[in-house]
C-alpha cells in the first residue's frame with residue numbers, strides 16, 4: 001500500500017469513528033411499526049381507504065404501497081398545529097388525523113406503505129397519447145417538465161420526497177392537480193407542484209390523470 005492511500009485510509013477510519021461518536025447521543029428517529037399501526041389503520045382508516053389501503057371508491061385515494069415518508073408528511077400536514085392551522089386543508093382528513101400522536105402516524109404510514117397496491121386502468125382511449133406524452137416528456141414549448149422526471153418512469157415515485165402515483169384513481173389525481181393549480185393545496189416543497197399545475201389546461205390534467213391510473 002502506498003503511503004498516500006494508507007493516509008487516506010487512516011483518515012477515513014478516523015472520520016468514521018468521529019461520525020459514530022457524534023451520532024451517539026441523538027436517539028434513533030422512530031421509523032414506525034406496521035404491526036402496531038395495523039389495528040387502527042385497517043379499521044378506522046380502512047373504512048374509507050380500504051383495510052389494506054386499496055380504497056374501494058374513487059372518492060378516497062389509495063394509500064397502499066405509497067412511500068412511508070410521504071404518507072407521514074401528509075398526515076402531519078393534515079394535522080393542525082398549535083394555532084389550529086393545517087398545512088394541507090381537507091375537512092375530512094383534518095378531523096380524522098386529529099386524535100393521533102406522531103408515533104401513531106408513523107405506524108399508520110409504515111402499515112400502508114407495506115401493503116401491495118392494486119392496479120388501476122386508464123378509461124379514455126382518446127386522451128391516452130396526450131397523457132403518455134405529458135408523463136414522459138412534458139411540454140417543452142411551455143416549460144412543463146416530464147412527470148416521470150420526479151415520479152419515476154413507472155410512477156412508482158422516488159423516496160423520500162416524490163410520491164407514488166401509479167394506479168391512483170384519476171378523479172383524485174385530477175382533483176389534486178386542480179387544487180395545486182388554484183393554490184388550495186400548498187404543502188408541496190418549493191412550490192414544485194403548484195408551478196407545474198399552473199402550466200396545465202383542464203384537458204391536459206384530465207389526460208395525464210387518466211394515463212396515471214393505468215400506469216404500472
Ligand code: HEC
Nearest residue numbers: 044045047048059060061071074075090092093096097108
Ligand atoms: C371518511 C373517510 C376517510 C377516513 C375515515 C380517512 N380518510 Fe384519509 N383521506 C380521505 C380523503 C377524502 C382524502 C383526500 C383528501 C384530499 O382531497 O385532499 C384522504 C387523504 C389521505 C391521505 C393523503 C393521501 C395522498 O396521496 O396524499 C393520507 C395519508 C390519509 N388520508 C391517511 C388516513 C389515515 C391514516 C386515516 C385513519 C386515521 C384516514 N386517512 C382516514 C378520506 C378518509
Ligand code: HEC
Nearest residue numbers: 145146147149150161162163173176187188189192193208
Ligand atoms: C420537480 C419534481 C416534480 C415534477 C416534475 C412533478 N412532480 Fe408531482 N409532486 C412532486 C412532489 C415533491 C410532490 C409531493 C408534494 C407534497 O409533499 O405534498 C408531488 C405530488 C404530486 C401529486 C399528489 C399526489 C398525492 O398522492 O396526493 C400529484 C397528483 C402529482 N404530483 C402529479 C404530477 C404530474 C401529473 C406531473 C407532470 C405533469 C408531476 N406531478 C410532475 C414533484 C414533482
